[in-house]
Amino acid sequence: MIKGSFLVPYIVMLIVEGMPLLYLELAVGQRMRQGSIGAWRTISPYLSGVGVASVVVSFFLSMYYNVINAWAFWYLFHSFQDPLPWSVCPVNGNRTGYDEECEKATSTQYFWYRKTLNISPSIQENGAVQWEPALCLILAWLLVYLCILRGTESTGKVVYFTASLPYCVLLIYLIRGLTLHGATNGLAYMFTPKMEQLANPKAWINAATQIFFSLGLGFGSLIAFASYNEPSNDCQKHAIIVSLLNSSTSIFASVVTFSIYGFKATFNYESCLNKVILLLTNSFDLEDGFLTASNLEQVKGYLASAYPSKYNEVFPQIKNCSLESELDTAVQGTGLAFIVYTEAIKNMEVSQLWSVLYFFMLLMLGIGSMLGNTAAILTPLTDSKAISSYLPKEAISGLVCFINCAIGMVFTTEAGNYWFDIFNDYAATLSLLLIVLVETVAVCYLYGLRRFESDLRAMTGRKLNWYWKAMWAGVSPLLIVSLFVFYLSDYIMTGTLRYQAWDASQGQLVTKDYPPYALAIIGLLVASSTMCIPLVALGTFITRRLKRGDTAPRA
């Protein structure tokens, strides 16, 4: 999510961190010509843990990321109805009104939390596997399997499709979004920087994480893809083009997002005002059309002074409507895609068309990401002689998809969304930072920057610019270390970890503490990927020691 205050850190992080690290990973892959495990083993046998950590992180990511595709499928299939199921509340038992939970929340929230997720009130109450999201998850994995079945050649062709189609849809949405009523409010909100937010290190951490994720650094997928490139390929040019394209796409998508966001906020603000006007008109028997948005405050003051007792009765039900607070409901991640957008779509004309387009685009983006992830897992597996001699490529891919699908069923239970949030927040972030840090330090100081430079010159025939050398050797590692420190200090200062749970009786999210076993699993997630690096290094050291111990007495 890019806001005005976000643009500055985003661009700075892109130039200082995104581009150099992208170039580094592409160059390593192209030079070593192996997946992430083999590539790092080549640089130093003690470092194959980095590759293993990348594969573990990719594995976690592929476990939970496909659930998003499953939800996108679910919404896509439901978009072919009139009216859209998330635009109307279902009627309650005796048909005198709407369902209670739906009344308290909005109909889009109800559809997301009740119909799609059937969410439980807290993470402890697990519930059963919901068959509808489970079916969609199976379909999503089948689709991914279909695309990776033949290996990278087929994946390459699919990616042409999954990468270009979202641009077309985004363009259509841009035109539609900018012509919506209230779009300018959202755009103004996006582009006005808030100076106090720039001083907050959280903004910089978020920008850095955003760059990491959107470029796919540290996952090993870049190394995997680059290993299939020809050695003479100009990866510097590709790195710059890819990162610039990626960021401009993000900004483009954010413009679309914020214009639709502004439309939704304006619509909600105006309907909130209308509700207050109706309430006051009914309670005080005012003339129809007497109260408007402009004179609302005046009339409220007049009514408060003229009929104080009656006003005090009505006062608790009067909501304070504010456009700013509607825009500030900063929803991120899955909430943004499935609640905010659907709410905006249901108010557009021909909403079925827009809905189908939107979820189709979301699917394309999601499947594209999954293909990168699974490539990062499969390339080391198919590279290793041990596994690929027993099983053909198709069987390995099928096995990986099957295992991931089976584990992914956890996310379709009633408490599944809470586990999804755990994975989303903790599986990748810290580990990625550490992996990229070790990568940069390894290439610059263990392998040797000069050696790498001469390798690149021999491979591509181009001299390495001083900018890259300065970034790789100095700036990027320092930046990542400082990010790490901020992240950890932030966690230490807030104490325990909390999550947002959906309370059906109130119709809104409440904050709760994680139970101890959830905290243990979070710790396990972070540890299992980061500990790979020192553990494998230790293991290699011990095996070498043993080998040397065997050969020494002979001399």
Added chain:
Amino acid sequence: MQRHKRFLYQRYPNVEEVGMPSAHRISHVLLCNVTQRVSFWFVVTDPSKNHTLPAVEIQSAIRMNRNRINNAFFLNDQTLEFLRIPSTLAPPTDPPVPIWIIIFGVIFCIVIVATMLLILSGIQQHRRKNEGPSEMEDTEDKCENTITIENGIPCDPLDMKGGHINDAFMTEDERLTPL
């Protein structure tokens, strides 16, 4: 109320023709209990017996015919309110098979068929390749253009093995030649 008065008078322009004295004007219509909105109480009398029908019967009758009453006034449930008669909402139309399952089924079948086709063609290719030299596959994946092949055996140019052999670490093991 102003609107209604004018309406009544427009219906009966020729007040004099009906036989009423022409002195009747707007000022002769008296109002009481004026509110800002149009509202009234009503009772329904039974013409044969001289009493009013009970409220419960009227309420259920109105509930059944709400739509017709609304349409008569060109109003709807939000603009015409009957106090103490909550409006019943139309039940949602539920098709026998939910639409989403149909679409899901279609796409599911397409994906399964495509997967089967790809797997089968992959197996066929495998069988055909097993008759040819199978060593060429692995190296061809990564180094496509520069392998020279004689008699089906690839000649590895020194540099192209890339990271398979790392000189810095090969020498350690060979420092001491075994006896």
